[in-house]
Amino acid sequence: MALLLKGGRVIDPEVGLDAVCDVLIRDGVIVEIGTDLKMAKGETVDCAEKIVLPGLVDAHTHLREPGQEYKETIASGTRAAAHGGFTAVCAMPNTDPVCDTGSKVRFIVERAADAGVVRVHPIGAVTKGQKGEGLAEIGDMLGEGAVAFSDDGHPIASAGMTRVAMDYLKGFGATLISHAEEAELSGGGVVNEGVVSTRLGLPGWPSAAEEVMVARDIQLAELTGCRLHLAHLSTARSVELVREAKARGIAVTCEVTPHHLFLDEDGLLGYDTNLKMNPPLRTAEDRAALIEALVDGTVDCIATDHAPHAPHEKELEFELAPFGTTGLETALSLVNTHLVATEKLSWADVARLMAHGPRAALGLPPVTLEAGTTADITIVDPEARVEVTREWFYSNSCNSAFLGNKLLGKASDVLIGGYFALRNGKVVE
């Protein structure tokens, strides 16, 4: 089967490409990129006025299956991913049971092949049951398709345990993903410690609880040589620590989320639990520092931390509601609305932050727009108008911090191995 993407602006900074041209795909592989391409037989997709990017990947997704299928399933979560323009997601291991053995990784891989519409890369737990006590079967999980390792949401309190994990991961060339939170310092906090915690009478989660763990894990990365990826950084000082570490040549990468980029604690006037995040929304100054770090290359990727929850869980007292917002379906539109349309970032930066950066950080196979590579492609209509409503989501959950937003730009098509997962804005069944 042949497919011709006609007349789009094709952008891939990895291969130095930014031009209005055609992409010819045959049997799931890009065979030629150039102008005025012709094919004897096949389907032509008009990409005029559209942006053609290497397939986007989300480095931080909670698919909730197995165990919490009422929030999300591999089927619904991958549809949400396709709707948001992603060709792949990295699935966090805090399922029930925790993804901490090869057989549990295999379940996700098989389930994704069976029911998913985008690629799913499982992330394994670092320690058994994410309890921070003994190593999980990391080699076994790698053998079954796990890509990186994290005790996300249950940060390893013990520096000694973390060191052992990083030494062990180093031997496999695998990345440790750290959710940087010193639990005794954040202890029960639900909003940023400061103005909002004082005004709303809610327990505070201070910036320092993140920063001391960022500093600790950077030092352990230097000690062990293990690749470290810092998840969802939220403070100015955290990205400064990463900037310093990178300058010293330490193998550290980091991500920021759309909600930490585009929302801050000033939005928390009431007790809207859709704005309850871990780490919490920080100050306007932190937000500005995160955007600066995106632009200067300190931040490697924008990741969603897509965290679906059911209404009965979120519609509780603020302190009782779970942390998190969904994010797969809004990330690209938010990035375009707030960063590309305002000329803070280019589309090449978007490719860097949402396609190449996350793959390099987690050690995934690269996806580029050049002849001979697999056709994992995201096509964006930068002028599409989006209104974020409950009905608009493909996700099983609608706990979005961006409900009601009117956004600019949306993925129109997603190709995975040359097949459409999203076509004209609709998920292909």
Next chain:
Amino acid sequence: MLSCKHIMTMDDLTPEDIVTILDTADSFKEVNERRIKKLPTLRGRTVVNLFLEPSTRTRTSFEIAAKRLSADGLNFTASASATVKGESLRDTAATLSAMACDLVVVRHKYAGAPQMLAECMDAHIVNGGDGVNQHPTQALLDLFTMREKLGHLEGLTVGIVGDICHSRVAGSLVPALRKVGARPIIIAPKTLMPARPDILGAEVAYSLDEVLPELDVAYMLRVQFERAAQMPFPSNREYARFYGMNAARLGAAKPGMIVMHPGPMNRGVEISSDVADSPRSHVLDQVNAGVAVRMAVMYLLLGGADSGAAA
């Protein structure tokens, strides 16, 4: 009449509302001194005390206030309610709403519970204490007591001493004092201060003895040991030495300075027994004022003069 439908935080009330409440409470206080302490004012109106955190003083005070105004009052407490069966606060609110309650007093372990009720009920909501956030009727009865004992509120310097970060009383009293033109100073060890005391609008002091001579009111807070994750000071003895009100400190203060406490008191920690039982302590006057102030709040929210016979 008040400018607001609910009293969830002190932000709901204007300075004029506060004066209206205190003046109305004045007339109800007189009723409370009669032999027959009952008015027909809220006959036929239903007041629910939704107490989802243990409370005896506040619940009793609201209950007596409702009864003295002839409202049909009922208590819905955590142990007796469906909440122990796992019902959500929203469903509890919807259930009470379906029973057509006119006013709900809510006490809850978590901040923001009154706002949640207000979102899903038609009834007037009065915050009877939400987590460590606010307790506005306590602040109102404190203002009432200060005005009664000192004759005015404007220009008073009020030292609020102790466990500020765990205190919903301080959370409401500081903005209440600001609204009436008084000068709040919060005084505590740093471990008992909120993250940003400056945004509350109070001056901050770490030494009680330094500011003691300026105070017209020393408002002592109970140390809420049950809410602190780590012991916030080395010992009760050391706390009492630096932050406790005792006879020596009373002697060093202005002769007219009064001592207040929202109760229950930890005698020997934030207040010594001789001070607690001295004529300069107005702890029981605060309790007494509480009934009148809560009567005023219910009366004014449920329609004021339009609701029936005035006091």
